[in-house]
Amino acid sequence: MIDASHGGDDIGAILPGRVEEKELTLTLARELRKQLEARGVRARLLRESDTDLTLERRAEITNQEHAGLYVALHAGLPANGVRVYWSAMTAAKPKTRSLIPLWESAQTESLGRSRSMASAVADQVRKNDLSISLLTAPLRPLNNVVAPAIAVEWAPSPADLKPPQSAKVTARLTSAVAEAVARVRASSEGRP
């Protein structure tokens, strides 16, 4: 499940040249879907246009669809390449253990796989000659997703946002993410 973060009234961060985060994430999401499908990985976008979608609804749809992976796409400042996150799980844990995943800690069981996926994406982004940071963050709605969940944030410089450079960086970033996802999927299915 690919989540082009923000949308509608929620514009997200304002990037150099007054570019809105919501526009950039949708561009990245469409490109990522193309790259994944080219590698035989079925992908779906949580939003296809400039529409409002609450964070709760995004997690809800992902859980209802039994997605194998949730990738939230972000764009932000300060500019330093690409940052890949998995959930920091900083929320206080419930005192009793529940058989049904609790909304605020639904990510707990998948945390290990989320970390592995984030590392795989970071390695691949590095191979594509992009500057990378691997971090954890208490980012909503990662904690509400049952499946492995990561966030990929592009932190572009003003030059990165000007064509044709923007198209080149977008292609390098999305192909790296798609390649990492395809490789992890193949290795989990026992394929070379």
Next chain:
Amino acid sequence: MIPRHFQITLALLLLAILISGTYLVRLKRREEAFNRQSIPTRPVAPGEMGKQEHIRVLVAYDDDLALRWREAQVFLPSERTARAKQVLRAVLAQYLQSPSPHTVGKGADIKEVYLLSNDTLVVDTTAQFAAGQPSGILLEELTLTSLIETLTANVPGIARVKFLVDGQERETLAGHVDLMPFYETSAVHELVKEFE
């Protein structure tokens, strides 16, 4: 010759003035006596200022995405919630100066701090704290982690912290970082290590 009925009216008026005057003087004396008596028995509000102390403040630096400890001198009350409020304000004071190492909204402040149990704190912030926070995963994360870590370093025994904005729960600080949960301070301590 003054008519008799005028003389009677004048005498009555003089008598009324005399009685009113005496009554007013007695009222004034009673009020003064009441004030003298009640002043020492009024509850005295605890001093907000406290004594001046050196504290460690974890400051976020946007230029190199780092958190660094700095010394600050603040007046700290001994009462825990008042102390927590001043400690959090000391962090925001670092960000509200010009030039600022890390941007927060003008008017970002701590309205009130509530202790739910011995180790759980709820921090109510001003509306500007969220409205003026630049949107971005890292920028929001640095604001929150610097506040929580500074708090736990200077107010011992705090295990959980939750943030409110203008008295209300809010989903995220500025579109990214989660404001709904009670943050486990030990988990935030681990998170801070990524930026030190």
